[in-house]
Amino acid sequence: MSDHTTRDPIDRRRFLTVMGVSSAGAAALGGCSTGKVEKLIPYLVQDPDQVPGLPTTYASTCTECPAGCGLHVVTREARAIKLEGNPEHPINAGSICARGQAGLQGLYNPGRLKFPMARHGSGHREILWNEAIDRLAAELRTAGNRVAVISGAGPGTFDTLLESWVTALGGRLVRYQALDHEPLRLASRSVFGQDEIPVHDFAAAQFVLSFGADFLETWHTPIENQRGFAAARGFERGTVAKSVYVGPRANLTGINADQWLAPTPGSEVSLALGMANALLARGRAPVDAGALSVVLAPYTVAKVAEDTGLSAEAITKLIDEFAAAAPSLAVAGGIGAQHRGAIDLCAAVHVLNYVAGNVGTTVKFGAGVKGGDGYGALAALERSMAAGEIDVLLVHEANPLFTVPRAGGFKAAWDRVRFKASTSLFFDETAAGSDLLIPNLHPLERWDDAGGGRNHLAGLIQPVMEPVYRNVATGDVLLQVARKLGGLLAQQFAVPSYQVHLQNRWAELARARGADPAAFWREALQRGGVFGPAPAATVRLAGNITIGGPTQIDGDGEVVFAPYPSSMYYDGRGANRPWLLENPDPVTKMTWQSWVEVNPETAKRWDVRDGEIVRLTSTTGSIEAPIFIYGGIRPDVVAMPLGLGHSEYGEYAKGRGANALDLLSAQDGQGFLPYLSTKVRVEKTGGFKKLARTDGNPRELGRGITESIPASLAARGLTLKQAYEELGKGHHEINTERELEAITGFREAQVEARKFGDYAAEHPMWGMVIDLSRCTGCSACVTACYAENNIPFVGEADVLRGREMSWMRIERYFEGGEDGEPFKASIIPMLCQHCDNAPCEPVCPVYAAYHTTDGLNGQVYNRCVGTRYCANNCPYKVRYYNWYAYAKLAFPEPLNLQLNPEVTVRARGVMEKCTFCIQRIRGAQHRARLEDRPLRDGDVTTACAQACPSGAIAFGNMNDPAAKVVQAAQNPRGYHVLEEINVRPAVTYLARVVPGAEA
């Protein structure tokens, strides 16, 4: 799928191209429009789709988490340079999260295994691929049926091939994803008799209530959730859905909610049941819900208050508001709140949704999302391994030696297996413990399919470039091994390659739909897959529902330990990607380190400060990490992100931070791993570590940077100023009358004054609108900006000096959280505001900072001598300086291959900043000119706006009255940050709308 047109008349180059292709015949690469891709070939014979200097885009599917978002892989000169969302894909609709984009740093990771390896003494040595396959086949031959496979691959062709392969060998397959949603699926089974994880429609919900589900971070399909959440909260309908988060710690979902409730850990189930009970009493429930009254009756408001420690008023208010909203949506099952009673909690939330009439409207069954076999299945396999029943173990797309708590017996069981093989692309913990390393190809280098586990979605994965290293796709390894083993197995897996196998499967799919297989395949390849309408299954309550009450947390410690999944590192796989290590955690704004979150009150009691290293000890282990004082956590809880503390996994991850799993017992909680299950003791070590946090000061200090407006006032179309007057609150003073008088006409005069030369003509004027009602702070835009603009990471030491280069940063401000004040947080993306009256421009002694004719603050890197005066004078502090040759340090081979050739790689000693993706603007202008048409609204979008899952960013020409951005900027909620200093920014923010009548 090429995004350039080929209508140009034939010129010399094109003539040669056509001649070359004709003579080269079918050997040429046909982009994604031909199935005959065997090799990507150099430009010796140029393909008509591959024009040097123009990007070629391939559709694919993201495998960075099980959600299965659609990708558009932008390639230049046959290398992938950026991952973007596939606009046609129903899950992500064109956007993509930070983790997804960082898939590129998996592809080009310097820690990738370059060849297969075999254990040699205490280490591993390089072997040839045919040796590796012989070795695996030989081991399998002797092992007979004492074979097991642990696979993290989601449902799809590979999974079915793997299953039949393992079955043919007589072995066992365990599908294991560390952050699976087992309790949710088990609860569906017990409440509705439906063995699946439901799909949620956040957009339709008028009230979103989360019981510990971090639906903006890792829960289920974060991008889809976020898009829906933004729609529910974006005030397009003139109303805004209230959101409440219930959990021991306010995560990103929690700080985006209007209210955070922190009941006693383990008691959330009581609140959910109490709400269901109250709703049932109000008679809103479907008729068959009456059977629940036995289960629900004990959960009166008084009992709920006693169980949870919440006030009866708060509970009643929550019930009233939830009951008043239709439809509403309650979700549960987040990893960070997964205690031993997680199934009960998920069941209670299912019941609550059912009673509220949400099942079938905002909670939908029928997509068939299963997740893996769960931790229970892994634990069963572990027992077999420990019993010596497994001789050969193959681990695929999983890292159990990291994601299974060390306290259990997994490692011991692992060691009892005679021969272990790993298909990991990286030398991770599991690979380090394996006897044979047969690195898979990266999903951007191979064929596959993935649909996020939904029956109606099938996304294709296609190679977009020659492999960075000449490894073999695991699908092909399975087939080759089967052939080596001979006999029936060879017959069963006679297909020549995995690609052919995949195409055969898709041909079946086509025939099932009555389509021509070749055309079906071609279209699917172009569009990224086949996306059918979501099936709907009607579910009814199962009989004999029993739901347990509140759960106790084990251990003898003083505080409850709450490890939670990091929105950057996920289950730990993100820890080797500098983009994710340096993209600050959306809540704490921490980078590169592990930390322990402690409530300010508790910190005061313990007399600990930020950065003080403490030792946490549970019954199973002990770890050390620095303190991060955080108002959004219960005083009797400490929290820690998962995903760091690797003992292997490449230079970026190895030895970085501490692994929170070390404090957990590996004990299976009825089929899942209970993360929130232990208490810990905390003691000071006397050590100190400066926190690599990017927030200089976490408080807004009454500067009116992030604004909000009550929904009732916003609905009347009031501006912020009017709203403040209405509320009788003093708005922070923008400008006094006299100041306004002094600056009247100033800008106009400035604009007039510069109208000469090139500036006199009609030009576009680029502007941006950011809707704070939609922005969740997920930070996808940050990584998008890094990827698009070749922004180097600077590493922990320089982050400690505040030298991170994040052109787009998400500022997060806390309010309250101390001295009995309720805890709140607000979020605002901050990037160069491209001020009309820019303070950075006049101070540059060499005109490196200047105003372009189309209203941008240009920055001429080559002219910059590095006085840094512009950065001093920038009130938004959005100019970033190359203190070292960061670009050299940040792009070691082969990471340099990801660099966007459209954007200058900045040298040491120069200032850089957001350009509003000027390369995209100029590219679009050039294309428009080639097509002899004016530039249209929507021709240009910035990388941040494109990636944003919430659709919070609008970009366009402010001089085009029809442009969406102009309409958005006229919204009465619009305001400029630091308006009082009269710099006339080109970025308008829309105040966040909060439900109710109070700001």
Added chain:
Amino acid sequence: MTSVAHDHPHPKMSHADVTRDVVRTLETPSRGYYLALFSAVGMFLVGVATFVMLLKDGLGLAGYAPPVFWSVYITTFVFWVGIGHAGTLISAILFLFRSPWRTAVYRSTEAMTVFAVMTAGLFPIIHIGRQWIFYWLLPYPNQRFLWPNFKSPLIWDVFAISTYLTVSTTFLCVGLIPDIAAVRDKVTGWRRKLYGALSLGWTGADSQWRNYTRGYLYLAALATPLVLSVHSVVSWDFAMSIVPGWHGTIFAPYFVAGAIYSGIGMVLTLVIPLRKVLKIEHMITEYHFDNLAKLTLLTGSILFYAYAMEYFVAWYSSNIFEQTTFWRRAFGPQWWAGWSMIICNAFVSQLLWFKKIRTNLTALFIISIFINVGMWFERYVIIASSLSNDFLPYAWGQLNPTWADWGILIGSFGWFGMYFLLFARTFPVVAIQEIKEMIPMPRRKGGAH
């Protein structure tokens, strides 16, 4: 000039004594001198080594912590520019005002000025990110028709500093002519040749004296506005920006007063030991120090007032950005720097109300050290502390200087000290001819003016 004869300070010297005593300072130096020179050169080499590292790896070696994009280097730059102000004030302005007490000290202060400006002039180069293209800041004809941005205060700075360096160097050299000629007549060998060349054929003829005194007067008149303009321009580097704590109308006079204050502080620091080492106590006496101290008191009190006004205006403006900046200056994470500046400059200078302190050289020397430290901290506070907390709290950050900051700072003292020491042994640090003018007999007609 005649009107001041009644309190002239050198009653018991003859012209021959003056020449002899001054020329004696140029004879074979003591071991102490070599020790001082070698340590100055050593310090300078530390700076050179640091600069080489900066060139090799980048400015990241220094402690810069955005939003603190300027820190120790610009602090030290302003410090040295400030030091350079006392010289011209004493030699030019006081010359025009006919202050008799300037005579004994002006040569050393003028030398100090030139070397301080030479030192300061290095910093804009050291501090920029791409030192190898520093000349882009200069307006030179080039085929790309690229000119510097004359709106940028940094360009004003380039002009101010280069003008000042040119004028003060010329002033120093011209002032030296008769003295060099006097020394030329007393020495032999290579020195005689050197001084012969530098004295530009001075014979002491009346016509020469007439031209010389005219020329000197014009130069003094030319240099005088620079005393006010140079540091005003330097202050506009800050005042023209919008950074809270920088953006103040008070800046130009405040900086000029500070510059003179720091300059005299440095004069005291240098001259008190120098007169001892060179055994010219009878030429630079309590009388001179008393007057220097009075000038210190005056400028210190102006600073006191300026500090108070900064806080008052911050409070009175109701501007929360200004208010926060000044609150944090006193009580923020860098409170120690803020208080160092106030105590060393505003408070310590007030001790000079007492004549006993003004005439006690030990006390003055100690106070002068406080002044140097205080004035360095003043610039540090204005630059690093203001930058560390501006408009968006999220972007705040604290500077934490490293060896690379201190290396360059040490190197700048070494560079300055090296030149000053070499000068003190090569040229008369006391103006022979002007002292001779102060001596009643035989008296030259002073009617030239």
